[in-house]
Amino acid sequence: MAIWKEKYTQGHHGNAMYGCGEPGFEERSDYDNIGERWVYFVESCGFTFQFLNLAQLDECLKYYETKNPGSTRENIGAADHWEVQRWYERLPLKLREESKRLKVVKTLSNARELIMNNGVTERGI
Numbered sequence: 001m002a003i004w005k006e007k008y009t010q011g012h013h014g015n016a017m018y019g020c021g022e023p024g025f026e027e028r029s030d031y032d033n034i035g036e037r038w039v040y041f042v043e044s045c046g047f048t049f050q051f052l053n054l055a056q057l058d059e060c061l062k063y064y065e066t067k068n069p070g071s072t073r074e075n076i077g078a079a080d081h082w083e084v085q086r087w088y089e090r091l092p093l094k095l096r097e098e099s100k101r102l103k104v105v106k107t108l109s110n111a112r113e114l115i116m117n118n119g120v121t122e123r124g125i
């Protein structure tokens with residue numbers, strides 16, 4: 001388990017959970033350094049989660065707390081599946097195994113507490 005943060009860098013950090021929680025960061029000049037923005041990383045079971053805000057972490061935690069998330073089938077019309085894939089459909093299936101799911105929930109819960117208490121250390125790019 002590893003939890004760290006990096007300063008948000010436009011073009012380097014994408015929004016892997018697009019459409020979830022608050023929107024990602026708006027683009028701004030590299031010279032605009034008023035107010036630091038952080039990207040949080042949580043490593044669990046060999047996979048690294050990336051969150052732009054606490055709302056994304058909460059949504060991911062809620063997903064993994066559910067033992068059986070149920071069906072999510074949608075009518076996508078003429079689109080290809082990759083055009084409308086939701087963030088949780090791109091996660092490795094091995095993380096849904098019960099033993100790993102419980103580890104992920106524990107790690108994400110610990111990460112949430114550390115972020116709330118400003119206990120996450122910075123790691124460079």
